[in-house]
Amino acid sequence: MSKPAKKSFKAFDPTSFLANLGPGKTSLNFRTGQTVYAQGDLAESVFYIQEGKVKLIVVSKEGKEAVVAILEAGQFFGEGCLNGQRLRIATTKTMEDSHIVAITKTAMIAAIASEPKFSELFMGYLLTRNNRIEEDLIDQLFNSSERRLARLLLLLANFGNEGRPQPIDTNISQEILADMIGTTRSRVSFFMNKFRKLGFISYNGKIEVHHSLLHAVLHEKPHLKAEE
Numbered sequence: 440m441s442k443p444a445k446k447s448f449k450a451f452d453p454t455s456f457l458a459n460l461g462p463g464k465t466s467l468n469f470r471t472g473q474t475v476y477a478q479g480d481l482a483e484s485v486f487y488i489q490e491g492k493v494k495l496i497v498v499s500k501e502g503k504e505a506v507v508a509i510l511e512a513g514q515f516f517g518e519g520c521l522n523g524q525r526l527r528i529a530t531t532k533t534m535e536d537s538h539i540v541a542i543t544k545t546a547m548i549a550a551i552a553s554e555p556k557f558s559e560l561f562m563g564y565l566l567t568r569n570n571r572i573e574e575d576l577i578d579q580l581f582n583s584s585e586r587r588l589a590r591l592l593l594l595l596a597n598f599g600n601e602g603r604p605q606p607i608d609t610n611i612s613q614e615i616l617a618d619m620i621g622t623t624r625s626r627v628s629f630f631m632n633k634f635r636k637l638g639f640i641s642y643n644g645k646i647e648v649h650h651s652l653l654h655a656v657l658h659e660k661p662h663l664k665a666e667e
Contacts, residue, residue, distance in 0.1 A: 451556040453513075454489055463546025467539045471610075475517075475531040475539065482520035482527050484541045488512050491537020492608070494615065496530045506618040509534070509595065509611065515564050520544050534610055579621060587620035588630050589656050592640065596648035606645035 457464060469475065475486060478498050488510060495508040495516065507529065510516050516531060521544060542550070551558045571594075578587050595611065596604045613627045620627075634640045639652035 451560060453487065453557065453560055456550075456554060456557055457487060457489075457540050457542070460542070460546060460550060463543040463549075465541045467541055469533045469537045469539060471533055471535050473533050475533065476527050478527055478530045480527045482517065482524045484517060484543050485515055485520065485547045486517045486531075487515050487540045487542065489538045489540060491539070492534040493531050493537065493539075494534050496532060497528070498530060504530075504618070506615045509615075509619075515561065518561075518565065521547060535608070584620055584622040584626055585630050585633075586656065587622075588616060588627060589634070589639075589652055591616060591620055592634075592646070592648050593653055593656065596646075598648070598653055604648060604650075606643075606647050609645055611646075 467475075469491070475493065478496075490512055492512075493510045493516060494506050495510065496504050497507050498504050517527070519528065551561060578590060582590070592607065595607045598604050613624045613631065617624045617627045631640070634652065635642065637651075637655075639649055639655065641647045641649070
């Protein structure tokens with residue numbers, strides 16, 4: 440008796456789905472350093488990064504900027520408009536040439552309702568983002584800046600995700616790293632040099648993060664102080 444043929448399941452392709460979304464979708468191309476939207480702008484659309492990289496920046500009343508997140512291809516941003524946010528609470532700028540799809544609030548709600556796989560993709564992103572925010576808060580409260588930097592480097596190199604760890608672009612400067620972990624650029628420079636001497640990272644045009652850094656973080660090696 441012959442075995443029944445296995446069913447072939449085609450993976451959901453958000454790029455293809457968004458390309459055929461119809462009214463309410465706009466494809467946008469940005470050069471490096473361009474602003475997608477600014478803090479205080481009207482919040483009317485959700486954005487999906489097809490290619491490129493975007494940083495989220497919060498600006499204080501005194502004009503001081505702080506990078507709070509770096510987003511890459513396959514991620515959404517600007518989703519606050521779906522929850523009643525009228526004005527943007529952050530500024531978003533591209534870190535490299537980027538192709539981004541803008542989806543109006545109305546079109547996004549319709550897409551979530553009409554395509555369960557897209558809804559699942561978007562909900563998965565929101566849950567992952569929420570977990571990351573909670574982990575960042577715990578990190579700020581209980582870990583030293585050295586350990587926070589180690590964790591951030593592992594995240595930027597995509598440790599823990601499918602596939603091999605990726606090199607970190609040098610356009611993610613030490614100033615940006617300092618903003619994201621809440622310390623000074625000089626402290627980041629000191630720790631980066633320390634990590635390099637310990638063999639945790641190396642420089643070869645880009646920052647290469649090695650598994651030894653992950654091992655040091657997981658096993659709380661004395662190289663990474665628990666307190667400042």
